Amino acid sequence: MRFIYAPLFFFVFICVAVIIVTMSGGFVWLLPLLLVAIGISAFCEWRWPYRDRWNRDHGDRLRDVLHASVNESLNVLSIAAIPLIAPWLPDLGIWPTHWPLGLQLLLAIPIADLGITLVHYASHRSALLWRLHAVHHSVARMYGFNGLMKHPLHQLLEALGGTLPLLLCGMPQDVTALLAFSIAIQLLLQHSNVDMRLGVLRHVFAWAPLHRLHHLKYGHHGDVNFALFFAFWDRLLGTALYLPDYELADDDLGIGDQPDYPSGYAAQLRQPFSATQASHPPAVLPAGLRDALADYAER
Known part of the structure; x- marks a missing residue:
């Protein structure tokens, strides 16, 4: 199950979504389908956890529910508003609308992935963007649902x-x-607490074993594995990292120089605009991680 979980979850849910939209001519059923995916994700995390402690409520579950509810509601509203926005946008008219929906989605995903990955990369280089993105990096544990936790502006x-x-x-x-x-x-899989094994698929998909390293709290050591869908973007950016022999500790995640980052929903919405951004000395890199990084650099 650990080897088939990620590809099964990814392809089954996306294929079912394409079938539903193709047969119904609408997307109203995608939200209930997403709720089913969240439920299955939570069950599999309970059954095959990467870290038992990450399954426990850290006083953050309600906050994550609020983030996910607001952000997904904004997504729905944005999609619903497309017919109203479209007349105001220049239309190059080059999209292959005559293709089946599945093929159109296959074309859209890598293009969108590149754009999202570059914004993500820039958010670790720009102090202004980082203020917004830091909300997402403040998580002290990773489980599928908090992949949907982001500042709405970011x-x-x-x-x-x-x-x-x-x-x-x-x-x-x-x-x-x-x-x-x-x-x-994909966000559910990237942040999943399932103890999944990727095998050769790690060269293709940016799922949890890669993305967990992006959430390391040790300064710039977390400036790796920026891609949303496809791992090859990080190889092109020179930011790929894979440490199969290093198991993250319960407390390896977060923002190492801001251990007191606000944890409440309203406080996190305000934090990027706060004049005071208290910082502390960076968290000390554990010896095991330091050795794993040295071995990776030598390969």
Whole structure:
């Protein structure tokens, strides 16, 4: 199960979504399908956990529910507003609307992935963008549901980076809805607490064993594995990292120089605009991680 969980979860849910939208001509059933995916994700994390402690409520579950509810509601509203926005956008008219929905989605995902990955990369280079993105990095544990935890303004920036070029090409509303659903499924897998094994798929998909390293709290050691869907973007950026022999400790995640980052929902919405951004000396790199990084550098 540890080897088949990620590809099974990814392909089954996205294929079912394509079938539903193709047969119904609408995307209203994608939200209930996402709730089913969240439930299955939680069950599998309980059954095959990477870290038992990450399954326990750290006083953050309600906050994560609020983040996910607000962000997914904004996604739905944005998709619903596409017919109203489209007349105001230049339409290059080059989108292959005559293709089956599945093929249109296959075209949209890597293009959106590149845009989102570049916004994500920039968010670790720009102090202004980092203020917004730090909300997501404040998590002290990883489980599928907190993949949906982001500051809404940063989610907007990533959405614009990923979808605006596609909308300008004429991508229709139903494909946009499928793309948003696919991104949510991928975020559940990226942040999953399932003890999954990727094998050769680690060269293709940026799932949890890669993305957990991105959430390391030890300064710039977490500036790796930025890609949303596909791991090859990080190889092109020179930011790929894979440490199969290092098991993350319960407390390896977070923002090492801001251990007191606000944990409440309202406080996290305000924090990027706070004049005071208290910082502390960076967290000390554990010896096991230091050795694993040295071995990786020697390969």
